[in-house]
Amino acid sequence: MELFNSESKKIINDPINVNNPISLQVLGICSALAVTIRLDQAIIMTLAVIFVLCSSNVILSLIRDYIPSRVRIVIMLSVIASLVSVVDELLQAYLYDMSKQLSVFVGLIITNCIIMGRAEAFALKNGPSKAFLDGLGNGLGYGMIIIIVSFFRELFGAGTITLPDGGAGYVLFSIPEAWYAAGYENIGLLVLSPGAFFILGLVIWTQREIFGIEEGE
């Protein structure tokens, strides 16, 4: 298969835009919100999810002809749980502080519906290379949303976006002093849980407005 023909482009692009797993299919929100308090947490979480999603899609796609459909859920769960354990151990070994901050949410990648959903809907029906691209696309779609949400939460909640560099941290972006002089104050609510719900609600609204998608209720 050619890597960048139109079909594989579609497999990667769709989940980022018109079929985004978080904002349009409403999957995997559980872990998405908890890690959006800081941008660096969101980036690490995105990488972890992309790794688990791509590997589980490829592995399940390779063994798809040998899985009896009655026990497929258990097999999917055990493949995903093993991959998540690997990620968890790697984080504890190389990024211990980050792993403490993410606490239980790394483990909760197992129950992230995106991963089970893609395995069930795509990996068990398609070949490994397509399944890999699908995993990548959905991982990037997930990452895009949580990075947008965490950007707003950290910038307007804490005033600066800081990336850890082993010391005091590298300030990537901050609210200009002139704003504070004019009476601006950090919005403390955004750091707390309700802020995450509000920002994600607005992101979902914006994205549906852009792609013209309505949901009947």
Add this chain to the structure above:
Amino acid sequence: MGGFEDYLSIFTKAVFIENIVLAYFLGLCSFLAISKSIDASVGIGMAVVVVLTITAPINWFIYEFLLAKGALVWLNHLPYGLSLSYDFSNTDLSFLKLIVFISVIAAMVQLVEMFMERFSQSLYNSLGIFLPLIAVNCSILGGSLFMVEREYDVTQTIVYGFGSGVGFFLAIVALASVRYRLRYSNIPPRLRGVGMAMLLTGLLSMAFMAFSGIDL
């Protein structure tokens, strides 16, 4: 470990102050999908209470006697003079906890479902369809993982599991009722559905934060 007051404080915390949905974002997928109907919300809420109260202590026993560092030390003291000629006091299997917990949860959900079908047909009819759904509900696995992280003892774990379940129940029924009242209101078409549900959840979460002043 304090007595009754300690348990009351864990319970209140789990239900109101650190509500598993509104403060920790766990179980949101089913929370958003099911809160369209009040009856279904009551059903899944009860199922979560039952399953959390059962799985949290079972996972506690498994973690405490099989997986945690030094947990296998009882193998050094087998009865009848049996000995395995290996020192288990430093064995640490805690890296297996994710796989073991999720398998225990899946198995328990299956067992609860079979048990209900056998002994209470009416309960099975109202809760049965929700049970397979909550095997992959983050709040169940999250309950077990928090119990390990916070180093609860067994009674605290039971109280915490039950409290978290009640918290989920309260939150989902509250959201379902608000969404029911909003059915005929004039919401911008593309905000309808999930977008609106997220904003409402944000408001609920703010309301529950008002409890955080309670100090027990």
